[in-house]
Amino acid sequence: MNKGLKIATIGGGSSYTPELIEGFIKRYDELPVSEIWLVDIEEGQEKLNIVGNLAKRMIAKAGLPIDIHLTLDRAAALKDADFVTTQFRVGLLDARAKDERIPLKYGVLGQETNGPGGLFKGLRTIPVILDICKDMEELCPDAWLINFTNPAGMVTEAVLRYANIDKVVGLCNVPIGMEMAVAELLEVDHSRIRIDFAGLNHMVYGLDVYLDGVSVKDQVIKMVTALDDNSFVKNIHGFGWEPEFLKAINVILCPYHNYYYKSREMFEKVKQEAEAEGTRAEVVQKLEKELFELYKDPNLDIKPLQLEKRGGAYYSDAAVRLISSIYNDKRDIQPVNTRNNGAIASIPDESAVEISCVITKDGPKPIAVGDLPVPVRGLVQQIKSFERVAAEAAVTGDRNLAVLALTINPLVASDTLAKQIVDDMLEAHKKYLPQFFGNFITK
Template identity: 75%
Template sequence: MDGIKVVTIGGGSSYTPELIEGFIKRYDELPIRELWLVDIPEGREKLEIIGAFAKRMIEKANLPIDVYTTLDRKEALVNADFVTTQIRVGQLEAREKDEEIPLKYGVIGQETNGPGGLFKGLRTIPVILNICKDMEELCPDAWLINFSNPAGMVTEAVLRYSTITKTIGLCNVPVGMRMSIAEMLDVDASRVQIDFAGLNHMVYGLDVYLDGAIVTEQVLDKLTSDTGMTMNNIVDLGWEKDFIKALNVLPCPYHRYYYQTSKMLEEEQKEAAEKGTRAQVVQALEKDLFDLYKDPDLAIKPPQLEERGGAYYSDAACNLINSIYNDKRDIQPVNTRNNGAIASIPDDSAVEINCVITKEGPKPISIGDLPVAVRGLVQQIKSFERVSAEAAVTGDYNKALLAMTINPLVPSDTIATEILDEMMKAHKDYLPQFRGSRVM
C-alpha cells in the first residue's frame, strides 16, 4: 500500500500532539497513511482523549491519515514502517519516587541523572526489549525511534541486547540548545549550527556556527553574561564566567547536575519543600493539559504544552523520520552506535552525536576525540550506562549496586546501597527481573 505506517507506543502521552503537529506540517514529504497510538490499560483514558484530539487535528488539516487507538501492541505493529516509543513505566508516580528518595540521602533526585536515571532505566529497558521482540516478529524492517528516557541508556541496551539494528535514540535537548542560542544571537535558528558530541543529557557543543562562521567564543560569553540556556525542568543558576571560558565548549542544561551539584541539590530540596518535586508539578500540568485536550473545539496543539517540556519534539522526531524516508542526508544529532566517531568511547556503544541522516540510517560524523577537560566525565557516565543496562537485562543486584556507586552524583558505596535498597522496594512492582534478590 502507498503511504507510511507509524506506530507510537505510549500514544496516550501528553507529548503526542507535538508529534501529530510535526507529521501534519510535513505531510507533503512524509505521506503517513496510518497512525497507530498504543498504550496500556492504565493509560486507556488518556489514550482515548489523545486519539480523539489527534483525529480533530488531522481533520482540521484535511489530511487522509487514519488514526487508530489500541491497547494491543501486536495488533498495531504488523507491517509498521516506523515505531516510536515514548513510554513511562510506572507513570509519574514512579518518577515521584525517583526524585523523592535520593533527596532523603542528600543526593540529587532527577529522572534521568543519578539514582533516578538508574531506576528509570531498570524499569524501562526490559519493556523496550520486549517491544523489540515483537518488532522482530511483526515488522522486522521497521525503524525504532525511541524518545523514552534515559534515551542513551535505552539505545545502549537495544544495540547490545536486541537484534533490532535499525534503532535511533532521540532527545529534544540539542534542538532546544540551538533554539536558545539563536535567541541569544537574535537570529533565525536556521542560521545556527552546532557540532554536538557526547552522550544523551551529557552532550557538548564543541563549536557553534552562525552562517557557517565559528561564533563559539561569542556564545560562551553570552552564556555567562545574558539570559542563561536551560529547560523548564532545570533551574537556571547561571555559570561562572571563568569556568565556562576554561571549559571552552558549550555545556547542555543537564551538565548543571555535575558541575553545580551542591547548588542544584540545594535548589531541589528547596523546591521539593515549597512546591513538591518536579513529578508533582508535572502531574498538575498534565491534568490541565488533558482538560484542554478534552475540548471538542480544540484542533491545534495548545501553547501550554511547552510548559510540560515538550517543546521542539516535533522538529526532532519528525525531521528524523522525514530524513530517513526521503534520504535527505542532512545533519542531525541523534543517539546511535559510535562506530569510531568519538575515539575514547567504544565503537559498539551508543553516543549522542551529529550524524548524516540517510535512508540507511544515521552516519556519525567523526570528531576524533572529546577535549580532555570533558572526556573523563563522559567516559564515567558511559560506564554507568553500560553497567546499568546490564543490570536491567540480567536482574543482577550487584550490577545495579555497581552502577549506582560509579555514578558521580552518588558520594559513596554505603549511600549507594541505602538508596538502592529503598528504591528497589519502592519500585518492586516494575522490577520483576530482580525478584529473588536480597531486598525483593
C-alpha cells in the same frame, strides 16, 4: 508510492501525543503518513481515548487522509509499521515522583536520566523496550525504532547491546534546544545555527558552533559569560556559569551539566523546589491533569498552547524531522543517539553516543570528532560506565550491579548511600522490576 507510511506510537496515551500529531500534520507534504497507531496498556486506556480523539479531530481539521488507530494490541500496531516511536513511561508519573523523592531523603538528587532516578527508570524501561524489539524482529523487521523514552542514552545502549535490531535511534530535544538558545542569543533565525555535538544523552557538548557555517564559538562563550543566567537552555534554570570555568572549558554546555558542574547548588535548588511546590513529577502531574481536561473538549482540534508548559519543546519537531530525513534520505545533519562506530575516540564502537550525524535512509552516520577535549573526557566516560553497568543490571536483575551503577555515579559517589537508595527504590518500584525479584519477561 502506492501506500503511505504506518507509524506505531507506543505510549500513545501520553500528553505529548498532540505535539507529535502536529508534527506529522506540518510535514505531511514530505512525509506521506497514512496510519498512526496509538498503543497503550490497559491502565492507560482512558487517557488514550481522550488524547486519541483529540488526535482524530486535529487530523480532521487538517483535512488529511491519515487514519488514527487507538489500541491496546501492541502486535497489531507493530505489524508492518515503518516507524515505531516510543514515549511510554513504565509506572507513569507516580514512578517518576518516587525516582525524585526517594534519593532526596538521602541527600542525593534523583535526576531522571543520569542519576538514581534515571537508573530506576532504566531498570523499569529496558526490559519493556527489549520486548518491543523482539516483537519488531518478527512483525516489522524493516522498521526504525525512534526512542524518546528516557533515559534515552541508557535505553539506546541497551538496544544496541542486547537486542537483535540495528535500526534504532534515541532522540532528545536538548541539542535542538541548545541551537535555539544560541540563535536567540545571537538574534538570528535558528536555521542559520549549527552546533558540532558530541557526548552522551543529557551529557552532550557543543564542540563548536557556527553561524552560516562560520565558527562563532568564541563570541558565543563571551556573550554567555556576560549573562546573568548563562545556562543556554531555559528548561533547567542554571545559575550562570562562572566565566573562568566557561572560558577554560571552551565548549557549549547543555543544561544537564548543571548537575555535574554545579552539583551542590542544583541539589539545594531541587530540594527547595520539592519542598515548596513538589518535585518536577508532582508539578507535571498537576499540569497533566489540567491538560487532559482541555483535551476532552470536543471543540479542541489543535494542540493547546498550555502543552508548552509541560516541557518537551521541539520534541515533535525533532522527531518528525528525523523520520522525514530517514524516509527521504535527506542527508542533513541532526544530533541523535546512535552507535558510535569510532566517531568519538575512547568510546567503544558499539556504544551509544549523542552526536551530530548525517541522516540517511540507511540511518544516522556519525561525523567523526576524534578525541574529546581533555577536560570533558572524564565525565563522559563516567556516565557511559554508569549507563553500561545500569543496562547490564536491567537485563540481569543483578542487585549488586545496581549498587555498583549508583556508586560510580557522580551524583552519589558512596557505596553505602548507593546501597540504601537501591534497596529503598527496589522496594518502591517492586511491581515494575520483576527481574530483581526472580521473574523475567519472556515471550
